[in-house]
Amino acid sequence: MAGNTSRVTKRSLNACTRCRRQKIKCSGLQPCDSCNKRKLTCIFDDREQKILVTKGYLDELQQKLARLQRNDNDEPVPLSPEYGEAISPGLKDHNDAPDITQSSPNDKEDVQSNQDIQQELEDPASGLTNPLSTGPPAFMSAENGRTFYLGTSSNWSFTRRVLSLTHEFIYQEALPTGALAFDGATYDLGWDGLRTPQRPDIPTVPTFDHAMYLINTVKFRCGQLYHLFDEAEFMGGLHDFYSRSKPNATSSLWYIHFLLMLAFGKGFVQHKLQGNKPPGAEFFVKALQLLPDISVLHQEPIESTEIMCCIALYLQALDCRSSAHNYIGSAMRMAMAEGMHTQMPVEYLGEDLVQRCRKIWWTVYILDREMTSLMGLPQSVSDDHINTLLPAFPGSAQRTAGINMNIKISRIIAEISSAVYAIDGRLNRNFLLRTKSALASIARLADGLHEGFPLHLDRSMDGVSRTSAYLHLLYHRCIVLATRPLLFCFLKIRFESPEHCLEALNTSRNVRNLIQMCIDSSQQMINILHSLQSEDLLETFLPFDLESVFVSTVVLLMAPAIDARWSYPAWLEKAYLIFEEIIDNGNLIAKFRRSELQLLDELLSCFPQDNSRCLSAPISFPTSILNNPHTSVQLASSFPPSAHALGNDLLTDPGPTNDDEYNLTSGLTAAQIMAVADSIESIDTEWMSNAMIQHSIW
Structure with missing residues (x-):
């Protein structure tokens, strides 16, 4: 029994x-x-765990606590004269050091345990790393033999890494680079770089009316967010120049500035190219040939800084990213040497000069932050050393607000670059916590951005504001920048272990939500760009709209390779329509970017999937379709919702459920972003650590 x-x-x-x-x-x-x-x-x-201790041991601990409290009450804590740090009472003198010989074994074990945990969290050698910012630095050689550094946060570098990873997995060999576009290789300025030209050609300047048209175009395209010239001084020089019976070339800084404005104006209005020569190249090259050495430019630093901003922005538009970064860096240092980053005294320098310097400084700051991020390099100037005020625009408070919002987003870009893409950034714990911190910073801007700069994508009230669109695009690019390393990691997992990829991904809803957030922001960028395209406001010369559609399309191509449920062929069609528009307006860089995306699409389509994507090449729609308001509404409503597809996950919007209504929103709210950020807990970091160890990603 x-x-x-x-x-x-x-x-x-x-x-x-x-x-x-x-x-x-x-x-x-x-x-x-x-x-x-x-x-x-x-x-x-x-x-x-429950443990048994003696009453004497508890009494001893209480006596130690009472002695420490008496010491705290009797003596104020002094400050170190050198560092201003608090010195613990009883440690001021070696003879007053507390007696640690009476500490219990359990106390020592607790201290050792805490030290081990701290070392585990802080020691880079003990952890895993972000594959985009760790290990040996990544380089890629062009067909001409020149080697380029692949910066950690660079959009250009990210696509190269994805292409290389996919090509090597499928063909077991390195990616050929002959068909890829590298820095400064797209356009030909027709200049060997020498300051003294072989033929002293003077470009024919346009008539006064034509020049005014080009300059006003530059003001409309750039003037809301960038300060490229002081209007009173520049327009005074313009009238003086054309008041002569026969305007002649001069070597003054104003004339160099004038040539740069003409180059920009031609870039904005001229869409037919002569071979691979960019619009306005003759004016730009002549400006560079006449530009004095940096040692001479310091004699007139105010206008010289404006000129270098113009040169950097034009070079960025030609995909000469490295040269643009060098020029904006020189502008930054010249501006700091003049104290523009400080609160310049109005009573000493005058209101007009101080206001001009504030406009110059924040233009340099914004361009430097963005160009540095696009290069994938560390930011060079700390915000701790900047205390200048925002410029004032009488009668245009919205313009000041726009610059303020642009500055805040630029600071988030720098935060993401230094935290998420930190050298040897750990993927198991610190990486997700840094991502959480970056998303929290982004979320703090969400409501202010939506309220202060509404998009009106439904066009029921007003047209789309170019300034609002630019800020929203930059905002969503921050979200993609912060979350796409996870996309890269899971693409590698998918290649190495396709049968376990979905099982591993579904284990953590929070990590999956982060990737969904990356996809959602990509869709929102395409939605904004499509609205700009419909109103003929798509920027086809400056690089930032092209950068947004390029970043978005890469994400939408990678996502279904990880999980077939993340397949959005209609959104890809929409992205390719935007590419076509930019290409038709004479942008050769867009043509190369699209060909790289087609190559990535073809490579990923070779990888077996449960549900293959239907789209492997861009689909072109006649222009008449986009110009027809009824057809345009039908086309827009055919695109699937973005975050709305998350069902009951954290990103679900409790608002409208109609797909058409959702497509007219401007993206995730602050509450939704914070919900995802706050959901990241230790269990996610543990899961991430385990996934990275299994698939050797570091």
């Missing part, structure tokens, strides 16, 4: 952290059965 007695399972005296959180039975083993089955890190928190 004894053998027939039912056995009673003894409950474990302790449960691991995960089982306790989910309120499930824990085996008590190390690792426990549940964590071992799911291949998760099993952690037991010893602080929850």
Whole structure:
């Protein structure tokens, strides 16, 4: 009969952290059965265990606490004269050091345990890393033999890494670079770089009316967010120049500035190219040939800084990213040498000069932040050293607000570059926590951006504001920049272990939500650009609209390779329509970018999937379709919702459920972004660590 007695399972005296959180039975083993089955890190928190100690030991601890409290009450904590740090009482003198010989063994074990945990979190050698910013620096050689550094946060570098990873997986060989466009290789300025030209050609300047048209075009395209010239001084020089019976070329800084404005104006209005020569090249080259050496430019630093901003922005438009970064860096240093980053005294310098310097400084600051990020390089100037005020625009408070919002987004770009893309940035714990911090910073801007700069994408009231569109595009690019390293990681996991990729991804809803957020922002950027295209406001010369559609399309091509449910062929068609528009307006860079995306699409289509995408080449729609308002509405309503597709996940918008209504929104709210950020907990970092170890991503 004894053998027939039912056995009673003894409950474990302790449960691991995960089982306790989910309120499930824990085996008590190390690792426990549940964590071992799911291949998760099993952690037991010893602080929850019940232990027996003597009353004398508790009395001794209470006496130590009372002595420490008396010391704190009797003596104020002094400050170190050198660093201003608090010095603990009793440590001011070696003879007053507290007696640690009486500390219990348990105290020592606690201290050692805390030190081990701290070392585990801080020691880069003990952790995993962001594959985009760790290990040996990445380089790629062009067909001419020149080698280029692949910056960590660069959009250009990111696409090269994805292309290389995919090509090497499919063909087991390195990606050929002959068909890829590299820095400064798209356009030909027809200049060897010498300051003294072989033929002293003077470009024919347009008539006064034509020049005014080109300059006003530059003001409309750039003037709301960038300060490229002082209107009073520049227009005074313009009238003086054309008041002569026969305007002649001069070597003055004003004339150089004037040539740059003509180059920009031609870039905005001229859409027919002569071979691979960019519009306005003759004016731009002559300006560079006449530009004095930097040692001479310092004699007139105010206008010289404006000129270098113009040169940097024009070079960026030609995809000469490295040269543009060097010029904006020179402008930054010249501006700082003049104290523009400080609160310049109005009573000493005058209101007009101070206001001009503030406009120059924040233009340099914004361009430097963005160009540095596009290069994938560390930011060179800390915000701790900047205390200048915003410029004032009488009668245009919205313009000041726009610059203020642009500055805030530029600071987030710098934060993401220094945190998420930090050297040897760890992917298991610090990486996700840094991503959480970056998303929290982004979320703080969301409501202010939507309220202060509404988009009106439905066009029911007003047209789309070019300034609002630019700020929203930059905002969504921040979200993509912060979250796309996860997309890269899971693409690698998919290549290495396709049968386990979805199982691993579905294990953490929070990590999946981060990737969905990246996809959603990509869709929102395409939606904004499509609205600009419909109103003929798409920027086809400056590079920033092209950068947005390029970044978005890469994400939408990668996503279905990881999970077929993330396939949005209609959004890809919409993106290719935008590419076609930019290409038709004479932008050769867009042509190369689209060909790279087509190559990536073809490579990813070679990888077996459960549900292959239908789109492997761009689909062109006649222009008449976009110009027809009824057809345009039907086309827009055919695109699937973005975050609305998340069902009951954290990104779900409790608002309208109609797809058409949702497509007219401007993206995630601050509450939605914060919900995703706040959801990142230790269990996600544990899961991430396990996934990275399994697939050797570091």
